[in-house]
Amino acid sequence: MTDTPSGLRRLDQSGLPLLLARLVVGGAFIYLGFLKLSDPVAFLKALREYDMFPAAHPWLMNAAAAALPGAEITCGVLLLLGVAVRGTALFLLAMLLVFTTAIASRASTLAHEESLALCAVAFDCGCGSGVRNACSKLAENTGLILLCVLVLASRSRRWCWRGALVRGRAG
Amino acid sequence: MNETSRTVVEAVLIGVAALGVGLLTNSVNRDGLALDRDYFRTSDAVPLAAHPPAPALAPMAPHAAQPVPATAAAPETSGAEFDAEETATAARLREAGLQPLTQAQALAAFHDPQYAAGATIFVDARKDEEYLEGHVPGAWQLDHYHLDRYLDALLPVAHEALQVVVYCHGKDCNDSEQAALDLTGFGVDPARVAVYVGGWTAWTAAGLPVEKGPRGGAGP
Numbered sequence: 001m002t003d004t005p006s007g008l009r010r011l012d013q014s015g016l017p018l019l020l021a022r023l024v025v026g027g028a029f030i031y032l033g034f035l036k037l038s039d040p041v042a043f044l045k046a047l048r049e050y051d052m053f054p055a056a057h058p059w060l061m062n063a064a065a066a067a068l069p070g071a072e073i074t075c076g077v078l079l080l081l082g083v084a085v086r087g088t089a090l091f092l093l094a095m096l097l098v099f100t101t102a103i104a105s106r107a108s109t110l111a112h113e114e115s116l117a118l119c120a121v122a123f124d125c126g127c128g129s130g131v132r133n134a135c136s137k138l139a140e141n142t143g144l145i146l147l148c149v150l151v152l153a154s155r156s157r158r159w160c161w162r163g164a165l166v167r168g169r170a171g
Numbered sequence: 172m173n174e175t176s177r178t179v180v181e182a183v184l185i186g187v188a189a190l191g192v193g194l195l196t197n198s199v200n201r202d203g204l205a206l207d208r209d210y211f212r213t214s215d216a217v218p219l220a221a222h223p224p225a226p227a228l229a230p231m232a233p234h235a236a237q238p239v240p241a242t243a244a245a246p247e248t249s250g251a252e253f254d255a256e257e258t259a260t261a262a263r264l265r266e267a268g269l270q271p272l273t274q275a276q277a278l279a280a281f282h283d284p285q286y287a288a289g290a291t292i293f294v295d296a297r298k299d300e301e302y303l304e305g306h307v308p309g310a311w312q313l314d315h316y317h318l319d320r321y322l323d324a325l326l327p328v329a330h331e332a333l334q335v336v337v338y339c340h341g342k343d344c345n346d347s348e349q350a351a352l353d354l355t356g357f358g359v360d361p362a363r364v365a366v367y368v369g370g371w372t373a374w375t376a377a378g379l380p381v382e383k384g385p386r387g388g389a390g391p
Contacts, residue, residue, distance in 0.1 A: 058209040
């Protein structure tokens with residue numbers, strides 16, 4: 001009974017799972033952020049399709065479309081460098097949960113409108129990668145969510161430049 | 172402060188900083204968004220801010236000595252002339268106070284001698300790369316999302332034209348609608364502004380002439 005936890009702990013202490021998770025999540029957000037940054041108008045139009053922002057305050061949607069690509073790249077870079085990894089992972093996790101819920105809701109609406117199975121729906125989710133199959137995108141996001149949870153749960157700080165920015169009192 | 176609290180505080184700090192970097196990046200991005208613009212206006216929205224120069228209708232040039240009323244150049248179209256999807260788009264355009272044009276009407280406008288004379292103009296509402304890849308021969312450009320790049324050249328011409336035909340990709344896009352509203356917002360007579368519903372998709376599908384590169388056919 002004690003072998004498994006200690007085995008997991010040893011694996012975590014090796015720093016490899018954390019490094020892999022940081023590389024995958026950080027790389028994904030840098031890549032997708034640059035895709036969005038290269039065409040802010042396309043991202044804005046895609047955001048509009050979600051109908052999440054009040055029409056009376058267009059600056060809200062503009063600000064989200066303007067800020068998110070750069071924010072994703074920034075967080076991706078922080079993860080790759082190993083700076084504030086848990087805080088960054090928590091922020092990305094929060095964004096992923098919002099994005100994924102919105103994508104699932106939109107895909108479900110489209111499936112209903114077009115009388116299709118959820119996994120037959122393809123649309124531009126505004127994720128930077130153009131028209132994507134809904135289930136494939138949801139699976140990808142689920143993977144990223146799990147990797148963020150792994151970063152949050154890891155006790156290791158190996159290969160991190162500055163693992164935490166906010167420090168508690170010594171001891 | 173326990174570890175969970177530290178992580179939450181760190182996440183908030185990182186979030187604020189990252190979003191700030193995002194906004195900063197947007198402000199230096201040539202294609203960045205203007206935070207204070209309503210990019211998806213409807214016709215009853217507040218008009219656009221004044222843009223210099225927005226002249227009163229100038230005297231018609233000699234080539235337009237025989238003006239054709241816009242209603243004659245773009246007669247009221249019946250829904251039957253559009254396919255099902257186009258009919259919905261046409262209805263939306265009419266609600267916005269714009270005239271929807273069928274394929275036949277757009278083609279007639281293109282072949283009208285007034286087009287060669289400049290009294291009728293086409294306006295491409297797609298983005299730069301798409302415009303350069305191919306557009307209706309002689310079409311001006313007005314990317315609704317980057318108005319400042321095009322208005323100085325286009326507005327004087329649009330104010331003088333008897334008919335302005337705006338198009339984008341086709342029935343699924345609304346950039347032509349937004350660009351048309353931009354023009355009317357800057358004082359172009361709405362009765363002279365029409366939207367070619369089929370747009371670029373229908374134009375190319377019909378094998379109609381295409382001009383590549385910048386306006387004037389400098390491209391291949």
